[in-house]
Amino acid sequence: MAHIKASIDMGTNTFQLLIAEVENDTITNKLYTKDIFVRLGKGGISNGEIIPEAQERAFNAFAEFDEVIRKYKAESVAVAATSAVRVANNGAQFIQDIRNKFGFEVSIIQGAEEAEVIYYGVRSDVAMNTTSIIMDIGGGSVEFIICDAQQVLWKQSFEIGAQRLYDMFCKTDPMEQSAIEDLKEYVNNELQSLWEAVNTYQPKQLIGAAGTFETLQDIYGAMNSISPDQVKSITSSSYSDMYTMFIGCDEEARLKIPGLIRQRVNMIVPASSLLKTVVDQLSFDKIFISSASLREGLLLRKNK
Numbered sequence: 001m002a003h004i005k006a007s008i009d010m011g012t013n014t015f016q017l018l019i020a021e022v023e024n025d026t027i028t029n030k031l032y033t034k035d036i037f038v039r040l041g042k043g044g045i046s047n048g049e050i051i052p053e054a055q056e057r058a059f060n061a062f063a064e065f066d067e068v069i070r071k072y073k074a075e076s077v078a079v080a081a082t083s084a085v086r087v088a089n090n091g092a093q094f095i096q097d098i099r100n101k102f103g104f105e106v107s108i109i110q111g112a113e114e115a116e117v118i119y120y121g122v123r124s125d126v127a128m129n130t131t132s133i134i135m136d137i138g139g140g141s142v143e144f145i146i147c148d149a150q151q152v153l154w155k156q157s158f159e160i161g162a163q164r165l166y167d168m169f170c171k172t173d174p175m176e177q178s179a180i181e182d183l184k185e186y187v188n189n190e191l192q193s194l195w196e197a198v199n200t201y202q203p204k205q206l207i208g209a210a211g212t213f214e215t216l217q218d219i220y221g222a223m224n225s226i227s228p229d230q231v232k233s234i235t236s237s238s239y240s241d242m243y244t245m246f247i248g249c250d251e252e253a254r255l256k257i258p259g260l261i262r263q264r265v266n267m268i269v270p271a272s273s274l275l276k277t278v279v280d281q282l283s284f285d286k287i288f289i290s291s292a293s294l295r296e297g298l299l300l301r302k303n304k
Contacts, residue, residue: 005020008079012139012161017068062101132207208288216287
């Protein structure tokens with residue numbers, strides 16, 4: 001018998017709602033999805049704070065989600081707060097305020113747990129016929145999972161998400177070449193444990209999950225007259241062309257890129273620079289893209 005369940009991924013940039021029918025550890029039918037660009041980390045993540053304006057945007061998103069969840073009569077709601085709340089000195093009070101206003105029990109999941117939950121989500125969408133590396137770029141953190149269809153072999157969360165990189169390196173638009181090189185050097189150094197794990201486990205494919213990769217789907221689809229949900233992979237050379245376009249443009253020019261929505265027009269610069277560093281290091285010919293990630297995993301993990 002199918003059960004109607006809801007999940008909310010409180011990302012640093014985007015809050016994502018999923019309402020779905022779940023039966024026998026499987027999402028059988030997605031009834032409703034909604035993304036709201038809350039920008040929870042804007043103005044405060046680099047200082048360990050969720051500023052009042054960001055909290056207000058979050059409460060507005062929860063009010064909208066609450067109405068839909070009630071409409072669908074969801075039996076349970078799993079709510080996960082990620083990097084921005086993990087590091088915020090006012091994170092606990094923020095979570096208490098959400099409970100008081102809406103009755104939602106929010107769990108602040110640590111980076112390793114977030115990576116594990118992402119694995120369950122991606123595994124529900126992409127066939128892993130070989131050892132794979134999953135990459136999920138958030139606003140606050142980036143998760144990497146080396147895995148196969150049966151198990152997680154290695155996982156780690158790094159606090160080098162797109163909003164953090166933007167705050168650190170995006171001082172001009174377009175970025176100066178020296179800042180691009182500094183960003184890549186910083187990322188490369190921060191990911192030393194990932195490179196060691198890659199040497200150990202020898203993954204054969206890269207799977208991207210969540211916002212940045214959805215943006216690549218949208219842009220590739222728009223540029224090639226393909227529905228974004230049909231874009232299951234892009235070649236590394238196609239991605240390299242996109243990256244060159246992103247970093248060579250200012251905001252006004254990026255707004256004209258087909259498929260690139262306004263809410264991602266700035267974050268795509270540091271996020272794509274991060275991804276380019278990883279793609280160059282791994283030397284895979286292709287990037288596979290998952291349409292499922294943390295919010296799907298939240299509905300599946302309790303049964304694992």
